[in-house]
Amino acid sequence: MSKKEVLSFPHLGDYYIPIKFLLSHISDYEVKEAPPITKKTIELGTKYSPDFVCVPFKYNLGNFIETLDNGASILFQAGGGCRYGYYPEVQEKILKDLGYDFKMMTIGESGIINFKSLKNVVKKLGHCGMTKALYYTFLSVLMVRFMDKVDVYIRKNIGFEVKKNSFLELKKEMLQEFSKCKGYFSLFKTYRKYMKLFKKLKVDKPKNCLRVGIIGELYTSMEPYASYFLEMELANMNIEVTRFTNVTYLLYQKKLQEKKMLRKIKNYCKYTLGADGMDNVYRSKYLIDKGFDGIIHIKPFGCTPEIGAIPIIRKVCSEAGMPIIFFSFDSQTSETGIKTRLEAFYDMLKIRKGD
Amino acid sequence: MNEITVGIPATLLYYKYKELWLNFFGKLGIKVVLSPETDKEILDSGIKHSLDEACLAMKIYMGHVAYLKDKCDYILVPRLESVKKCEKLCTNFAALYDLTRATSDVKIIHYNVDVDKNKSEEEAFIKLGKSLGFSRVESKSAYLLAKQNERILKKAKLDTQLNKIKNSKKIKILLAGHPYNLYDKFIGGQIVEVLEKCEADIFYSDIYDDVHVPRDMPKISKANYWTYNREMIASIAYYEPQVDGIILVTSFPCGPDSLSNEMILRNVHIPITNLIMDEENSTTGLETRIESFIDIIEERKKINE
CATH class of the missing domain: 3.40.50 (Rossmann fold)
Structure with missing residues (x-):
């Protein structure tokens, strides 16, 4: 054959x-x-x-x-x-x-x-067959959901880990076990097991740490290479990171939340702005209301929906006095440039917080 | 009677819906103020009012809005998400209303078309008429008459162009692109000037009967789903055998065009060049490129004879 x-x-x-x-x-x-x-x-x-x-x-x-x-x-x-x-x-x-x-x-x-x-x-x-296909689609959607749930926890705590790389190593192990799962129960069990292990990992997190939200375009948000490992950089600065865009969100949460989001920001947006534009306006409002310290907006160069949304996001943030920084990634972006800007942003947040 | 004036920024969608808008407001008896053609001043204020990464056409639009600010009661800013079933538009048009509201402090009347979510153009115009204080019947009849007028004018334009193409003895150049790029004084205007100096006959890609899109488009692209780009692609495929060369006009950095241009450049088999326009264009550079392009066509013509 x-x-x-x-x-x-x-x-x-x-x-x-x-x-x-x-x-x-x-x-x-x-x-x-x-x-x-x-x-x-x-x-x-x-x-x-x-x-x-x-x-x-x-x-x-x-x-x-x-x-x-x-x-x-x-x-x-x-x-x-x-x-x-x-x-x-x-x-x-x-x-x-x-x-x-x-x-x-x-x-x-x-x-x-x-x-x-x-x-x-x-x-x-x-x-x-269609039934089998649907079953496995369901399983992989579930796997995505579990991964995203774990990721949310990691992002909140990885900046404060006691043993270096403990989070990433455990995550690697978990992903490997996920890929070998046979069915619903083994998948669920693995998730439960690792969630417990993650919670057991030692972290040294001060009560008033800096909290930053990442908003922006989906690919640069989800592919660490495309954002030059921005999240890792933030973790090294001991910052708690919240990010909204993940596959779970794109698959179904976005559709469910659309009306609610539009209602909450009706002063700024009457309609959707295409792709994730309106979502990001809502998120910046949300981050302001929740008392975050700063917002980082990332997108690839020339991303039309985000370009349409940025002036509105700027207006939302300037009205509330919220610090926000915009990164636009291209294939020739210099890594040092990003680092310098990020460090300046970090210093500014720290001074504002009054350390 | 309260007289209100509506300002229309004469750029972007104006070139697409000119007849419809002017006739609609004309039938309702509303005074319309138009912004003048794009000049340096408008461009500069547009750049000031928009993000540096926004496309040139959007920057110019913001300049026109700023110009109209004190010259009318309301400014017409439409919001278009999709104008045909299962097709989309550039997201700039979906964001246009909220974006204008956020960046400039002007009074806006708007209408919202989203055919995919069952919000048709007719309903949108009726709502627009109502918001100006007219009854449903008045608005609807004004819209229908305007639509009819638009159709007649479009047909006449198409016939003239087809006639001209048949009888032309000079070099025939198809200027392809979005109408707001082709007809804008700052973007397409510069190119037209040079072409006229070279004594070429110019034809426009937007003068095309969009009923034939499904017939003509697959020659270049099958999967494109942006309505305006579909029309442009189909029109290029339609005019390709009838002209000597194609100049593709794009404003930097247009999202949909970045991809569909690639398909056009790879699938067209007559001389074609792509001019990307931004706010810092040099006229000399443009002249050199167009002149050498015309030279190539002339040489080709001689060889073929």
């Missing part, structure tokens, strides 16, 4: 684990995630991308090129959202023009995802 074809997909933080879990259970192909993102990935991506396309496109394209070089023959891209939905066709064209031979698979043409389009994807992937 001939060798199985290899199905591959681009990276998004740690989410390659549930995606791989799902795809390897419902498809007939061998599933392999793209090689981890390095400097070379982004260089490759930038070289073949249009000039002023947003950075996630470049990362994804770099991922694809590297994984194709490693022998993948089917690529999987999610789509949906603002510009994301149009990524697959353009990337397919660029890669085909480069001479690669492969098949591109997407959820939902034209950026619209519904049950029918999901059914089509499952059909294309192999001989898996």
Whole structure:
């Protein structure tokens, strides 16, 4: 028998684990995630991308090129959202023009995802029945939810860990165990076990530590490489971090909360602003009301929905006297520049707090 | 009787809905004030009022809004999320209303079109008419008449362009892009000037019957879902066999265009060049690029003869 074809997909933080879990259970192909993102990935991506396309496109394209070089023959891209939905066709064209031979698979043409389009994807992937596919989709959504829940706890405490790297090591262990889970019960048990272990990890957290919220575009929020490990940097400064965007939020919480959010910020937004624009206005209001010390807004350069939202966020923050800093990431952003600005922001927050 | 004047910033969506807006307000008997063509002053105040990363067309729009500030009672700022089923627009148009409200201190009347959520243009205009104190019947008839007028004018424009293309003996250049880029004095105006000096016949991509989008678009892109980009792509595919060259006009850094331009550049097989315009364009650079582009076309023509 001939060798199985290899199905591959681009990276998004740690989410390659549930995606791989799902795809390897419902498809007939061998599933392999793209090689981890390095400097070379982004260089490759930038070289073949249009000039002023947003950075996630470049990362994804770099991922694809590297994984194709490693022998993948089917690529999987999610789509949906603002510009994301149009990524697959353009990337397919660029890669085909480069001479690669492969098949591109997407959820939902034209950026619209519904049950029918999901059914089509499952059909294309192999001989898996719809019930089984739904069961594994449910399991991976659950896995994502557990991961996000753990992540929230980590973000709050990692800046104050007593033993260095204890959180990250435990998280790595947990993710490995997640990927080996067989069914609902083993998944749930693993989650419970590790949540307990995380709570047992020693932290030395002062009562009035600095608290900062991260808002902004989804890819730079979720892919640590794209934001130059901003969250790690904050943890090193002993700051408690809250971040809103994760896959759980995008999958279903966003839809459920939309009306509530619009009601709460009706003085600033009457309508949604496209993608996560309005959500971020709401979040900055929320962070102000909860008494956070500062807000960090991150986005790739040229992200249209966020550009539409930033002036409104600025207005919200300036009216409440809330410190906010904006980062715009591109493939050529200098890491030192970010660090310097972040340190200045940190000093300012500290002085405000009156240490 | 209370006389109110409505200010319309003559840029961005104005070039798309000019006839509709002017006819609608005309039928209702409301006085309309238009902002003048973009000049340096408007551009500068626009830059001051917007984020440095915003696209050039949006910066110009903010300048026009600032110009109209004291010259009318209300400014018309529409909010468009989707104008066709299962299609989208650039998110700038969805944010336009809230953004204008946040950045400049002006009185706004607006209408909201979101066909995907069953908010049609007709309902939106009726609401707009009502907010100005007219009855439902008055608003609806004004909208329908304006819509009819728009259709007639569009048809006439298309016929003129098709006639011109048939009888043209000069070099035929298709100026492709969003209407607010093509017709703006600062963006497209500069290009048109140079092209006229080169004695080329200019055709515009927005003069096109959008009924044929499903027929023409797949030649270049199948999956594009931004309504205005779909029309642009289809129009390019339609005019491609009829013209000698295409100039693609983009304002920096347009989101949808960044991707759809790539598809256009890779799938068009006649001479094509992409001019990306920002607020610090040099006229000389532009002239050189366009002149050499025309030279290429002339050489090609000679070889083919």
